Amino acid sequence: xxxxxxxxxxxxxxxxxxxxxxxxxxxxxxxxxxxxxxxxxxxxxxxxxxxxxxxxxxxxxxxxxxxxxxxxxxxxxxxxxxxxxxxxxxxxxxxxxxxxxxxxxxxxxxxxxxxxxxxxxxxxxxxxxxxxxxxxxxxxxxxxxxxxxxxxxxxxxxxxxxxxxxxx
Numbered sequence: 001x002x003x004x005x006x007x008x009x010x011x012x013x014x015x016x017x018x019x020x021x022x023x024x025x026x027x028x029x030x031x032x033x034x035x036x037x038x039x040x041x042x043x044x045x046x047x048x049x050x051x052x053x054x055x056x057x058x059x060x061x062x063x064x065x066x067x068x069x070x071x072x073x074x075x076x077x078x079x080x081x082x083x084x085x086x087x088x089x090x091x092x093x094x095x096x097x098x099x100x101x102x103x104x105x106x107x108x109x110x111x112x113x114x115x116x117x118x119x120x121x122x123x124x125x126x127x128x129x130x131x132x133x134x135x136x137x138x139x140x141x142x143x144x145x146x147x148x149x150x151x152x153x154x155x156x157x158x159x160x161x162x163x164x165x166x167x168x
Contacts (some may be wrong), residue, residue: 010085015052017063017077021069022048033068034061039070080151095162106155110148117145 022030023043031041044061047053066078120141124134 004012004152007085011054014054014062014078014081015048017081018057018065019049021065021078022075025075030065034058036061036066047111047167074140076146080147084154086134093162094168096157096168099159099162103155103159108147110145110152113141113148115146117141131148139166 027038031038034041034044036044047057057074062082066082069078070076095123120138124130124138
């Protein structure tokens with residue numbers, strides 16, 4: 001039952017990540033990225049945003065969109081969610097030194113992204129107004145910080161679960 005819930009959560013994360021990126025793209029650009037004609041791309045968006053079904057989406061198209069997200073926006077929500085969906089679960093379920101190292105690594109990256117966000121906000125606040133270029137730059141940094149914060153929360157949830165089961 002827990003594995004089913006985790007699979008549903010992972011599927012939801014992938015759907016949310018895909019929708020977030022798709023909504024930022026004009027249809028013609030999306031069609032080019034996922035290597036479809038515009039009519040097929042429109043149907044792809046309808047399946048994704050309306051029906052919210054992954055089964056009808058091409059894995060290759062999802063991977064192309066993940067690569068575009070990384071290159072264009074500097075985020076990796078799709079790739080991370082996809083990896084989470086297909087990654088084999090840890091079979092031991094108990095905490096290992098590698099789990100603690102992974103937590104430290106995620107925490108450090110999260111702290112760096114948060115510091116970058118604070119610096120960007122301070123830059124924007126320097127003149128007391130927010131123009132379009134500053135808003136876009138701030139959005140990019142917010143997206144990166146949010147991505148790291150989400151990864152950190154997942155890492156903490158996993159660490160807590162494993163600590164409750166004890167050491168390996």
